[in-house]
Amino acid sequence: MISNPAKFCPGCGHPIVLMMLDKVLTDLGLRDKAILGLDIGCSLLAWNYLGLNTFQTHHGRVTPTVVGYKRAKPDSISIGYTGDGGAYAIGIQNLIHAARRDEPVIILVVNNTVYAMTGGQTAPTTLQNQKTTTSPEGVLEVPFFGPELLKNIAHEDAFIARTTVNDPKTCQEYIKKAIETQKAGHFACVEFLSMCPTNWKTKGSDTLNFLENMSTVFKLGEL
Amino acid sequence: MFKLLLAGDGGQGIQLLSNIICESAFEKGLEVTHIPNYGLEQRGGVSLAFIKIDDNKIVYPKFTTPDLMLVMSDQARERVENHFGEKQEVLDIKDFKETLVGKGIISRSYNIFFLGKIFKILLEKELIDINFAKNYLKNKLSSKPGFEDNLKALEFGFKL
Amino acid sequence: MDNNKKFITGAEVAVQACIDAGAEMMYGYPITPGTEVFTGWIGGGNKYLQTEDEIAAGFSVCGAVMAGQKTFTATAGPGHTLMQDGFSMAEGMRLPFVSIVAQRGGPSSGTVIYSQQEVTLACFGGNGEGMRIVYSPSSLEEVYLQTRLAFNYAWKYRFPSVLLTDGYMLKTRGVVDLDQFKDLENIDSYPLIKEGEVKHWRNIYTFEEELYEELEKQKKDFEKVRDEISEAEEFETTDAEVIVIAHGLVASASKQAIIELRNDNKKIGLWRPITLRPLDDKSLNKVVKGKKKILFIESSMGQCAKLVKDELDPIISIEMEYLYKPAVGIGVDEIKEFINKNI
Numbered sequence: 001m002i003s004n005p006a007k008f009c010p011g012c013g014h015p016i017v018l019m020m021l022d023k024v025l026t027d028l029g030l031r032d033k034a035i036l037g038l039d040i041g042c043s044l045l046a047w048n049y050l051g052l053n054t055f056q057t058h059h060g061r062v063t064p065t066v067v068g069y070k071r072a073k074p075d076s077i078s079i080g081y082t083g084d085g086g087a088y089a090i091g092i093q094n095l096i097h098a099a100r101r102d103e104p105v106i107i108l109v110v111n112n113t114v115y116a117m118t119g120g121q122t123a124p125t126t127l128q129n130q131k132t133t134t135s136p137e138g139v140l141e142v143p144f145f146g147p148e149l150l151k152n153i154a155h156e157d158a159f160i161a162r163t164t165v166n167d168p169k170t171c172q173e174y175i176k177k178a179i180e181t182q183k184a185g186h187f188a189c190v191e192f193l194s195m196c197p198t199n200w201k202t203k204g205s206d207t208l209n210f211l212e213n214m215s216t217v218f219k220l221g222e223l
Numbered sequence: 224m225f226k227l228l229l230a231g232d233g234g235q236g237i238q239l240l241s242n243i244i245c246e247s248a249f250e251k252g253l254e255v256t257h258i259p260n261y262g263l264e265q266r267g268g269v270s271l272a273f274i275k276i277d278d279n280k281i282v283y284p285k286f287t288t289p290d291l292m293l294v295m296s297d298q299a300r301e302r303v304e305n306h307f308g309e310k311q312e313v314l315d316i317k318d319f320k321e322t323l324v325g326k327g328i329i330s331r332s333y334n335i336f337f338l339g340k341i342f343k344i345l346l347e348k349e350l351i352d353i354n355f356a357k358n359y360l361k362n363k364l365s366s367k368p369g370f371e372d373n374l375k376a377l378e379f380g381f382k383l
Numbered sequence: 384m385d386n387n388k389k390f391i392t393g394a395e396v397a398v399q400a401c402i403d404a405g406a407e408m409m410y411g412y413p414i415t416p417g418t419e420v421f422t423g424w425i426g427g428g429n430k431y432l433q434t435e436d437e438i439a440a441g442f443s444v445c446g447a448v449m450a451g452q453k454t455f456t457a458t459a460g461p462g463h464t465l466m467q468d469g470f471s472m473a474e475g476m477r478l479p480f481v482s483i484v485a486q487r488g489g490p491s492s493g494t495v496i497y498s499q500q501e502v503t504l505a506c507f508g509g510n511g512e513g514m515r516i517v518y519s520p521s522s523l524e525e526v527y528l529q530t531r532l533a534f535n536y537a538w539k540y541r542f543p544s545v546l547l548t549d550g551y552m553l554k555t556r557g558v559v560d561l562d563q564f565k566d567l568e569n570i571d572s573y574p575l576i577k578e579g580e581v582k583h584w585r586n587i588y589t590f591e592e593e594l595y596e597e598l599e600k601q602k603k604d605f606e607k608v609r610d611e612i613s614e615a616e617e618f619e620t621t622d623a624e625v626i627v628i629a630h631g632l633v634a635s636a637s638k639q640a641i642i643e644l645r646n647d648n649k650k651i652g653l654w655r656p657i658t659l660r661p662l663d664d665k666s667l668n669k670v671v672k673g674k675k676k677i678l679f680i681e682s683s684m685g686q687c688a689k690l691v692k693d694e695l696d697p698i699i700s701i702e703m704e705y706l707y708k709p710a711v712g713i714g715v716d717e718i719k720e721f722i723n724k725n726i
Binding site: 092119134 | 411412413414415418421422425426431433435436437461491492
Binding site for chain 2: 388390495496522551554555556557558632635636638639712714715716717
């Protein structure tokens with residue numbers, strides 16, 4: 001159920017993830033219980049997109065904010081929605097500690113390899129040799145593997161997984177599992193490989209190729 | 224002092240227009256300021272350009288009421304509501320849509336059509352170096368698709 | 384056309400100033416409207432690192448200047464808030480930290496566009512006494528000049544320095560002649576931690592009295608900075624009955640308004656702080672003495688006015704009016720209207 005028209009670019013992966021989230025919450029009858037926290041970046045455009053309660057936060061800080069909300073309202077389904085920059089750069093510390101403490105929140109990370117809203121700067125998940133406005137010669141470092149890192153820290157009953165917007169069925173499945181995990185009192189983090197043709201400067205099938213290439217670097221599946 | 228406010232959807236070529244106008248006025252030895260304004264979203268928002276051209280140094284780049292207003296979409300018109308005023312020339316797409324369609328000007332060239340009209344106005348006021356402007360435009364557009372369409376639109380705008 | 388003139392943005396001017404100042408390194412993080420300073424610096428082939436956040440950027444600058452490298456960062460809004468962590472360490476440890484701050488609407492994420500709402504943060508952010516040098520440029524030329532001065536004075540006096548500008552200034556393309564500054568000299572950087580010497584740089588003290596003494600010493604140094612470099616513009620103030628006090632772009636618009644009102648024989652003047660910290664209190668008190676009214680005009684709810692009122696001679700009793708437009712620009716006509724209502 002959409003509240004307002006989308007401000008996402010044509011070809012963006014965000015609407016896919018959000019639609020899947022919306023569908024799962026509807027199917028499970030959990031719309032009223034759900035709270036969606038947003039980070040800064042393109043994720044903030046979701047603030048009035050779905051017919052759910054939402055709040056914006058600061059860059060990298062959606063995790064501790066939903067932690068606070070969930071602890072105050074334990075019967076909520078508390079979901080944090082962020083990008084790769086918010087999750088793995090400025091917010092990595094908060095994410096690590098939420099996992100370590102097994103906070104019963106869901107963090108959904110939409111990974112499009114760039115800081116998109118500010119115009120396509122390098123992010124932790126930018127691929128090696130990928131060029132951005134702050135790595136004009138191409139990135140040298142190996143990209144950041146968030147779910148893999150969290151798996152080392154999280155409780156054994158936490159749900160950590162990665163999928164791709166190209167596979168909406170698995171997106172739904174993982175969101176459902178994340179909700180079940182929260183209900184069982186544990187931490188969940190799902191990374192979604194996503195598209196940003198605007199900043200990748202790709203058209204048509206090149207965008208899909210880029211996305212498919214991403215899944216050879218970032219392994220799909222439950223960790 | 225001459226004030227222009229150009230408004231359109233992102234992607235309609237507002238910033239291209241403002242670049243040409245500003246560089247051409249600067250080339251003529253005038254003082255120019257240009258300040259763009261966008262929404263948060265990377266695509267689909269309103270793109271604004273506030274331009275001031277003057278003989279004297281310009282101290283403040285923004286203004287409320289332009290002398291010339293360009294409106295290229297409904298969304299943009301809503302956004303610049305507070306900038307309409309008296310003694311103002313308004314070029315609004317809604318007033319030209321029929322004529323443009325009738326003349327076979329494609330929508331991708333609408334901004335260039337309006338540029339033609341703006342060139343005429345600025346030329347009369349001696350605010351641009353027209354040869355520089357034409358060359359600048361040619362350089363920017365010749366490598367892009369639809370160059371012929373753009374030239375057609377420019378001439379039509381200039382003559383209309 | 385004058386070949387010395389360029390048609391460039393405030394961000395490009397700032398980047399050129401950093402290059403001409405001999406800056407070697409920039410630590411940055413993307414945040415609107417400061418990102419173009421970062422990408423402009425990078426595009427010029429200069430050394431940089433994009434850090435994980437503004438906190439890391441701030442502390443990396445601290446480390447770099449201790450090693451003697453002329454280094455700076457650029458940020459805005461919420462990033463400016465985070466940068467205060469490193470910046471206040473620079474204040475406590477007397478490090479030559481240079482920062483370019485593009486004010487945007489606040490608090491929180493506010494807008495990505497413009498404001499004058501980070502004056503308090505730039506002047507008194509962190510948990511200290513505001514011993515930092517803060518410039519507020521009112522034109523593209525001043526963006527250039529004051530960035531150069533920020534580097535020079537950070538290294539000469541070892542107080543962290545800010546070029547406090549805004550999103551309008553950095554995004555405006557305007558005509559600017561930078562050749563006029565070609566003879567401006569640079570003050571060299573030098574390593575604060577030297578090989579062959581053993582020095583211990585602290586920012587924590589065991590006893591209250593130790594810190595108190597340290598702060599008293601710093602205060603003396605800061606007052607010396609005030610004497611030597613604090614600056615203000617006194618525009619048409621001598622015979623004025625009413626004085627406008629404004630800074631940055633708002634001051635430019637105010638100046639234009641005053642020029643036009645003077646044509647109608649209205650006796651208005653402008654007192655413009657160029658350094659917000661340390662404020663040129665001598666100039667301020669000289670100018671306002673005997674005047675009927677002060678008009679504070681700014682794009683915040685009085686952050687500059689608070690700063691100024693704090694430095695007014697306690698003897699001065701003067702009527703004050705305020706045009707506070709937080710987060711929005713204030714144009715010439717609006718200022719004229721406000722002044723006319725108050726004379």
